[in-house]
Every structure is written in C-alpha cells, then in structure tokens.
Amino acid sequence: MIKIKKGLDLPIAGAAERRITYARDIGFYAVRPTDYVGLVPRLLVAEGDRVSAGDALLCDKNDERVRFVAPVSGVVKAVVRGEKRKLLAVVVERREWENEEGKKNEHIPVFDRPSKEGTAATANSQFSILNSQFLKESMLQQGLWPMLRQRPYGTVANPDDTPKAIVVSCFDSAPLAPDYDFALQGREQDLCKGLETLALLGAGCLYMCFRPGQRLAGVVGQYTPLHRDDAKVVFVEGPHPAGNVGTQIAQLCPINKGETVWTMTPQDVAVLGHWVKTGEYCPERVIAVAGPQAKNPQYYRIMAGACVERIVRSQLMNPDYPAFKMADESLKQVRVVSGNVLSGEQIAPDGFIGAYDSLLTLLPEGDYYDFMGWLLPGLNKYSFSRTFVSGFMQLLRKAKLINDDVIDYKFDTNMHGGVRPLVFTGDMERVFPFDIYPLQLLKACIVGDVELMEKLGIYEVEPEDYALCEFIDPSKTEMQAVIREALEKLRKEAM
Amino acid sequence: MFDRLRDFITKIKPNFVEGGKFAWLQSTFEAFETFAFTPNTVTKRGSHVRDAVDMKRAMITVVIALLPALLFGMWNTGYQTSLTAEWWPYEQGSAASWWYCLWFGFLRMLPLIVVSYVVGLGIEFMFAQIRHHEVNEGYLVTGLIIPMIVPVTTPLWQLALAVAFAVVLGKEVFGGSGMNFLNPALVARAFLFFSYPTHMSGDSVWIAADLWGSDAIAGATPLGELAAGTMPTASALDMLIGTISGSTCETSVIAILLGAVVLLVSGIASWRTMLAVMLGGGAMGLLFNLIGANTYMQLPFYYHYLIGGFMFGAVFMATDPVTSAQTNTGKWIYGVLIGLFAVLLRVVNPAYPEGMMLSILLMNSFAPLIDHCVVASNIRRRAKRAARKEVRI
Numbered sequence: 001m002i003k004i005k006k007g008l009d010l011p012i013a014g015a016a017e018r019r020i021t022y023a024r025d026i027g028f029y030a031v032r033p034t035d036y037v038g039l040v041p042r043l044l045v046a047e048g049d050r051v052s053a054g055d056a057l058l059c060d061k062n063d064e065r066v067r068f069v070a071p072v073s074g075v076v077k078a079v080v081r082g083e084k085r086k087l088l089a090v091v092v093e094r095r096e097w098e099n100e101e102g103k104k105n106e107h108i109p110v111f112d113r114p115s116k117e118g119t120a121a122t123a124n125s126q127f128s129i130l131n132s133q134f135l136k137e138s139m140l141q142q143g144l145w146p147m148l149r150q151r152p153y154g155t156v157a158n159p160d161d162t163p164k165a166i167v168v169s170c171f172d173s174a175p176l177a178p179d180y181d182f183a184l185q186g187r188e189q190d191l192c193k194g195l196e197t198l199a200l201l202g203a204g205c206l207y208m209c210f211r212p213g214q215r216l217a218g219v220v221g222q223y224t225p226l227h228r229d230d231a232k233v234v235f236v237e238g239p240h241p242a243g244n245v246g247t248q249i250a251q252l253c254p255i256n257k258g259e260t261v262w263t264m265t266p267q268d269v270a271v272l273g274h275w276v277k278t279g280e281y282c283p284e285r286v287i288a289v290a291g292p293q294a295k296n297p298q299y300y301r302i303m304a305g306a307c308v309e310r311i312v313r314s315q316l317m318n319p320d321y322p323a324f325k326m327a328d329e330s331l332k333q334v335r336v337v338s339g340n341v342l343s344g345e346q347i348a349p350d351g352f353i354g355a356y357d358s359l360l361t362l363l364p365e366g367d368y369y370d371f372m373g374w375l376l377p378g379l380n381k382y383s384f385s386r387t388f389v390s391g392f393m394q395l396l397r398k399a400k401l402i403n404d405d406v407i408d409y410k411f412d413t414n415m416h417g418g419v420r421p422l423v424f425t426g427d428m429e430r431v432f433p434f435d436i437y438p439l440q441l442l443k444a445c446i447v448g449d450v451e452l453m454e455k456l457g458i459y460e461v462e463p464e465d466y467a468l469c470e471f472i473d474p475s476k477t478e479m480q481a482v483i484r485e486a487l488e489k490l491r492k493e494a495m
Numbered sequence: 496m497f498d499r500l501r502d503f504i505t506k507i508k509p510n511f512v513e514g515g516k517f518a519w520l521q522s523t524f525e526a527f528e529t530f531a532f533t534p535n536t537v538t539k540r541g542s543h544v545r546d547a548v549d550m551k552r553a554m555i556t557v558v559i560a561l562l563p564a565l566l567f568g569m570w571n572t573g574y575q576t577s578l579t580a581e582w583w584p585y586e587q588g589s590a591a592s593w594w595y596c597l598w599f600g601f602l603r604m605l606p607l608i609v610v611s612y613v614v615g616l617g618i619e620f621m622f623a624q625i626r627h628h629e630v631n632e633g634y635l636v637t638g639l640i641i642p643m644i645v646p647v648t649t650p651l652w653q654l655a656l657a658v659a660f661a662v663v664l665g666k667e668v669f670g671g672s673g674m675n676f677l678n679p680a681l682v683a684r685a686f687l688f689f690s691y692p693t694h695m696s697g698d699s700v701w702i703a704a705d706l707w708g709s710d711a712i713a714g715a716t717p718l719g720e721l722a723a724g725t726m727p728t729a730s731a732l733d734m735l736i737g738t739i740s741g742s743t744c745e746t747s748v749i750a751i752l753l754g755a756v757v758l759l760v761s762g763i764a765s766w767r768t769m770l771a772v773m774l775g776g777g778a779m780g781l782l783f784n785l786i787g788a789n790t791y792m793q794l795p796f797y798y799h800y801l802i803g804g805f806m807f808g809a810v811f812m813a814t815d816p817v818t819s820a821q822t823n824t825g826k827w828i829y830g831v832l833i834g835l836f837a838v839l840l841r842v843v844n845p846a847y848p849e850g851m852m853l854s855i856l857l858m859n860s861f862a863p864l865i866d867h868c869v870v871a872s873n874i875r876r877r878a879k880r881a882a883r884k885e886v887r888i
Binding site for chain 1: 529530534535536537538541542546547548553555556633670671673674760761762763765817819821822869876878881
C-alpha cells in the first residue's frame with residue numbers, strides 16, 4: 001500500500017452519474033496525429049477510401065511498423081491539415097458496408113477467433129506458445145501498439161525498447177474523472193486478459209495500481225494467470241495525483257536516465273484483452289461526460305476518436321428551448337475539454353475526443369472582468385491558499401461543521417490574475433508527490449539547462465505531473481508547456 | 496456603476512496600447528485597470544481552471560497582516576510623545592488622549608508612507624514601462640514595511656533616497672520583484688543606517704517631539720540600554736505589548752503575532768522560516784545565558800524575542816519568499832542561522848545595536864548557497880539510485 005499525502009482534490013461540480021448511454025449514432029471518427037507526442041505521421045489513405053475498423057490510416061515516419069488504425073469501418077471523409085500542411089486529423093465517416101463476408105478480421109493473423117464455449121481455454125493455450133516478440137509484431141500489425149506509451153517523453157512506446165516496468169493505473173483521481181469500476185463493468189475479463197498480455201510483453205514487472213477497496217482490484221486479484229512474480233497489484237491511497245501513472249512510477253520504479261517505463265490506460269488494456277480473446281479490434285470506450293456546464297452528466301459508450309458534437313449539444317440543451325438553437329448560443333460560453341480540467345486538451349465543440357482520454361469536461365468560459373477581485377472576500381472562489389474567505393469555509397467543511405454543498409465554488413477558465421515572475425515558494429511541494437524539487441526543476445527547464453534538468457529528475461515527470469503546481473501558482477506560469485518543451489528538447493537531442 | 500466604470504476603461508483603453516496617444520503610460524494604465532478589475536484573460540494552455548489567488552491577492556494578504564502592527568505603531572508613536580511632551584493637550588490616560596495618540600501617530604506616519612509609496616511605485620512604474628512589463632505588486636508590501644521599520648523622526652528626503660536606492664539597486668537591477676536576492680525593505684533600512692547613522696541610532700531619534708519635523712525627544716530603547724551595558728528599564732510585559740520606544744511599528748510583539756497568524760493561516764508565509772528564526776535566536780540566547788559574562792549575556796533568552804526588531808524580522812522579513820531559501824530544508828537552515836546571527840550580533844558587537852537587519856541581509860546572500868547544497872543532496876540521491884538500478888516495492 002502506497003500512501004500519497006501531497007496533492008489536492010478540486011471540488012468541481014458536475015460529476016458523471018452512473019448511467020451509460022450508448023452513443024451509436026455518432027457518424028464521424030478521427031485519428032489525430034497531434035494526440036501522439038512527437039509523431040511525424042505518414043498518410044496511408046486518401047479522401048474517399050473505404051476502410052474497415054483496424055485498417056491503417058497513418059504510420060510513424062520514423063518507424064513504419066507503428067500504425068494508427070481506423071476505429072470504425074467507413075469512408076475516409078476528410079484529411080484535415082493545418083498550417084504548413086501539418087496533418088491534424090484523418091476523419092472517417094462510419095458506414096455499414098463493412099459487414100460483407102470476409103472483410104472483417106482480415107488483419108488478424110495471430111489468433112483464430114476461438115469458439116464461444118472454449119474462449120478462455122483456447123486463449124490461454126495460445127498464450128503459452130506466444131513469445132513477446134510475436135505478440136509485439138501482432139500488436140504493431142493490428143495497430144494496437146500506439147495504446148502503449150512510454151516515459152520519459154510521453155511518446156508512443158518504441159517497440160525495440162525493453163522497459164524496466166509496465167505500469168497501469170486502474171483508477172483516475174483527477175477532477176470529475178470516470179470511475180473505472182463502473183466504466184469497465186462487463187469488461188472485467190477483457191481487462192484481466194489485457195493485463196495478462198502486458199505481463200507477457202515486457203521484460204520488467206507489471207504494476208497494476210488500484211485504489212484501496214476498488215472492485216476491479218478484487219477481480220484482477222482473483223485472475224489466476226496474473227498470479228506471477230512479475231505482476232503486482234499495488235494499492236495507492238491519497239488525493240490527486242495519486243491516480244496519475246507518473247506518481248505511481250515515482251513510487252514503484254523511478255525512472256533513471258536511459259530507462260523507460262511503459263504505460264497503458266485501463267480502457268485500452270480492455271481493448272487489448274478483447275482483441276486477444278476474440279481477435280476483433282473493437283476500440284470501445286466508456287467515457288464520462290462531466291463538468292459544471294453538463295446538464296446531464298453521465299457516461300457514454302463510444303468508439304475511440306468519436307466526434308463529440310452530438311454529446312456536447314445534448315449536454316447543453318435546455319429543455320425549454322428548441323434544442324439546436326439554444327445549444328448554438330451556449331456553445332460560445334462553454335469550453336470543451338478532452339480529458340480533465342487540469343491537463344486535458346481544449347477541443348472544438350464539434351471536435352474529436354483524444355486518443356487516450358476517457359473524460360469529456362464541459363467548463364464555463366471565464367471571459368469576464370471581476371471588480372476588485374483581488375480585494376473582495378471571495379466566498380465562492382476556490383483557492384488552495386486560504387487568502388479568500390472560502391478557505392475558511394473549507395476548514396469548517398473539513399471539521400464537518402458544514403456540509404460539502406454549502407459552498408458552490410465557481411470554476412471556469414478565467415486566469416484570475418496576470419502572469420508574474422515566480423515569487424512564492426513552498427506551495428508546489430505540497431501538491432507534488434515526487435522526490436524532486438519542483439521549482440528548481442522548473443527553473444532549469446525555463447533556462448534550458450539540459451544537464452541540470454537531468455540531474456533534477458526531468459525524466460520522471462510529464463506535463464500532467466505539474467498540472468496541480470500550475471493550478472495553484474499565483475504567478476500563473478504555464479508550467480505544463482514549459483515541461484513539455486523541455487522534454488521535447490531532450491527527446492530531440494537523444495534521437 | 497461598476498459596469499459604467501468598466502465601459503469607460505474599455506473605451507479609453509485603445510489610447511494606452513501600442514500606437515495609442517498615451518502608449519508611454521501603458522504599464523501605468525494596466526496597473527490601474529487590473530487594480531480595478533481582475534482581467535478577463537482565459538487559460539489557453541495547460542490547466543484550464545486556475546486557483547483564484549494571484550500576486551495581488553497574495554500581496555494584499557501580507558498588507559492585511561501588517562495592519563495590526565501598523566495601527567499599534569501609530570498609536571504608540573503618539574503614546575511615546577505623550578509621555579514626555581510638555582505640550583500634549585490631553586490628560587494622560589484619558590480616552591481623549593488615547594485617541595489623540597492614534598491621530599498624532601497617523602499624522603506622523605502618513606508622510607513616511609506616502610513618500611515611500613510615491614517614490615517606490617514611481618520607480619516601479621517607470622521600470623515596468625521601459626521593460627514593457629506589467630507592474631509588479633511586490634512593492635505594495637515593501638513600500639509599507641519601510642516606514643514601519645525606521646525611526647519616526649527620519650527626514651523625508653532621507654527616506655526618499657533610501658527607497659530609491661533600495662528599489663533600483665536592491666531590486667530593479669536584478670530584474671524586478673522575484674529576481675532580487677536582498678530584501679528591498681532591509682536594503683533601504685541598511686542604506687539609512689550606514690549613510691545617516693546619527694538619524695538612525697542613539698537615544699534621541701525614536702520619539703517625535705512635535706507633529707512635524709525631525710526633532711526628537713531623548714528616550715532610550717531597550718536595545719540601546721543593553722548596548723550600553725544596563726538592563727532595559729521597560730518590563731517584559733511592556734515590551735510584549737509594545738509600549739516602548741523603538742522603530743515605528745516594530746515594538747509590539749502581540750500586534751506582530753496577530754500578523755503572523757494571518758500569514759500562517761493564509762499560507763502565504765512559511766511557518767518553517769518563522770519557527771526556525773525563533774529557535775535559532777532562542778538557542779543563541781540560551782548559550783549566552785550559560786556563559787553569562789556580562790549584563791547582555793545574562794539577559795533571559797526570551798527577552799531577545801521582545802526587544803528590537805527580532806519579531807518583526809522573523810515574521811515579515813525573514814519569510815520574504817524571494818530572498819529566503821526556497822527549499823523547505825533550506826528554510827530551516829536559513830531561519831536558524833538568522834536567529835543565531837541576530838542574537839550574536841546584538842550581544843557581541845554593540846556597535847550595531849540591532850543585529851536582526853544585518854543578520855537577515857547576511858543570510859539573504861547565503862540563501863542561494865543553502866539551496867544549492869540542499870538540492871545537491873537530492874541530485875546525489877538520484878545519482879546513487881541510478882547506480883543501483885534496482886526496482887523496489
């Protein structure tokens with residue numbers, strides 16, 4: 001059991017209710033090269049091509065074995081490019097033509113689809129003869145490989161590396177995060193199978209991290225193929241970022257220079273497991289749609305890369321108004337974030353969900369002036385410091401003198417102040433559970449001192465690990481961007 | 496009304512941006528605009544939501560923490576004069592006299608505060624404009640602290656010079672707030688101390704003789720008495736409450752502790768630094784008690800907390816986040832050394848009656864070294880771990 005003491009849980013309203021809607025009517029899906037750090041994509045299809053789920057759309061120019069595949073069958077509707085013809089997205093429109101005999105599963109040479117009754121037995125016996133090289137090649141071939149990410153750098157894992165460990169965080173502690181116990185309901189066996197596959201894949205240890213008392217932990221713990229020396233169930237307790245894989249890696253197997261650790265999100269592990277069991281590539285994902293602007297926060301069952309427009313509109317809908325008219329007006333006042341509010345990415349209201357995200361957050365935009373905002377008591381302003389009256393309400397709440405819902409904190413995208421030099425010290429350490437000096441590392445990154453960055457532990461962090469530091473910073477420094485730039489600089493030097 | 500003000504600001508704003516009529520006042524305009532309204536900027540990269548605290552809020556919290564000491568200092572300025580001035584119009588101890596003490600102190604302090612802010616902020620605005628930066632809020636605190644730690648009879652022109660010196664050479668040459676390595680308020684104090692020693696020390700600077708002017712009534716401070724080799728005449732209780740002569744707002748330990756509570760509860764200042772300074776000072780005082788070679792060494796160790804600027808320095812100046820050590824371990828070392836040196840300087844070197852100022856300035860300059868050593872141990876630990884290359888659970 002690992003206890004994380006440093007951290008912070010943000011009391012944002014609008015957590016998803018435990019209810020799933022199957023969003024089967026979503027028409028557009030996209031693979032976005034920008035979701036993958038440092039990827040230089042090569043386009044393999046053209047507009048108008050017919051593709052099946054699992055067909056490659058893109059590959060990595062630097063390693064053509066790494067392929068990015070269509071999540072659904074359909075027609076390549078658009079190849080979206082930005083400035084300097086940078087490839088932004090390949091959009092696939094879902095069509096039903098793929099049901100023609102023989103089209104499905106053409107890319108799965110590894111496993112025959114086991115018969116319904118003998119699923120477990122067949123797959124297990126297959127495992128015994130699998131070696132990790134064979135498995136790797138199959139995953140690359142099928143386009144499952146990009147689900148594996150590596151640290152440092154946060155890029156897609158390099159198939160030629162031997163990681164020192166694989167870490168899967170089976171819970172998310174971020175604000176409004178989905179509960180995987182619920183999101184993976186019914187797919188527990190896929191998850192177990194996927195974890196088993198990962199255990200076979202890496203040379204290092206597989207760490208599976210859970211919250212104490214998590215239902216999935218029990219399921220995984222009882223799955224006998226995972227009873228092996230190099231697969232460990234770990235319990236992590238504490239506030240966010242306890243669920244961040246970076247926090248867990250720092251506790252379990254801190255990364256030294258030259259080492260890599262691989263990670264995968266639990267939803268992707270389930271996709272992997274499903275593929276191993278059935279031979280079918282089905283990137284199904286249950287995402288939480290949450291946030292102060294969500295009228296009806298709940299879970300949705302979608303395919304990876306789905307367009308979020310229908311979901312967003314239905315969430316903004318006011319029952320008293322004609323649906324789309326009202327939504328059009330509200331769209332301007334809402335920020336759609338793929339991922340959590342701390343480290344997610346802003347997408348357009350008709351954009352596509354990020355490749356690794358299981359959460360869609362709808363936040364109010366904070367484009368307003370606040371009269372004497374720095375002086376007034378600030379009853380509904382949330383601050384980690386206790387410089388506002390709300391801070392004392394938090395104390396009362398902790399002492400159980402008032403209820404949780406007495407204070408309705410206002411969370412929006414306002415910066416709450418101007419950018420200043422880094423003046424205050426000692427606060428970052430309170431939300432940064434690493435054996436790293438966050439301020440000193442940040443400053444080393446700002447000045448671009450590579451040697452110092454390495455000494456101070458840059459390889460152990462990703463931007464998301466700095467998200468809470470960025471949140472509480474009175475100087476409003478863009479720390480995650482600084483860390484990303486520093487990591488990219490190191491990555492390019494290492495190439 | 497706020498809407499109308501907002502509309503007005505929005506209307507005149509184009510004049511103050513690049514290419515406008517008053518572009519040379521851009522920083523000044525921005526400072527006043529953001530003073531009236533927290534700006535409407537939204538997050539673009541990174542965390543989409545941000546903590547409500549900003550530099551203005553943090554600095555204003557420190558100013559609030561300074562208020563008890565400031566108000567008490569004003570009252571005490573009047574009170575000290577009332578004790579000895581023959582012209583004092585009210586009877587000692589009457590309610591009217593109490594209120595007149597506060598009014599008198601207010602009138603004496605006001606010019607000091609105004610000069611400090613006008614000169615200091617003027618320079619800050621100028622530098623911000625030249626650099627095309629926004630005006631930093633750091634001087635809101637510095638500008639208030641400076642009049643609080645000088646004798647009430649300090650001539651205004653000396654104060655203005657000291658402020659200018661501190662802001663330019665103590666801060667702006669290094670790049671402004673956040674980049675300086677010496678506490679600007681202490682730089683101003685040290686400038687005055689070394690440039691105009693006759694106005695800054697001795698027995699005849701601490702009590703204002705009249706409502707204006709630099710004439711003073713003679714009256715020894717406890718520090719002065721101790722430096723002269725005698726025990727302070729004021730009781731410990733008087734020193735705790737602060738009804739003694741001294742720098743304007745440093746005398747009341749109770750008022751300063753009220754400020755400390757504000758700083759600690761709000762989380763703006765480091766409790767580590769404060770506690771460490773107290774521990775360091777107490778330890779050194781105890782050590783001198785053991786030696787006991789003269790009156791000063793025999794002074795009960797806790798008297799060091801009560802006299803001079805020890806408490807004010809520990810609460811408001813040692814904790815300055817920019818010039819103190821920045822690592823938590825470093826803060827302990829830094830604080831303890833400040834306490835040690837402050838008492839050491841007081842007792843062993845009577846040429847400088849107040850050791851706190853010099854001690855903090857000394858440790859300001861060593862803070863980066865302390866941090867360097869602390870961070871180096873982290874670096875060594877990481878290097879060792881890399882050498883071991885083992886996976887632990």
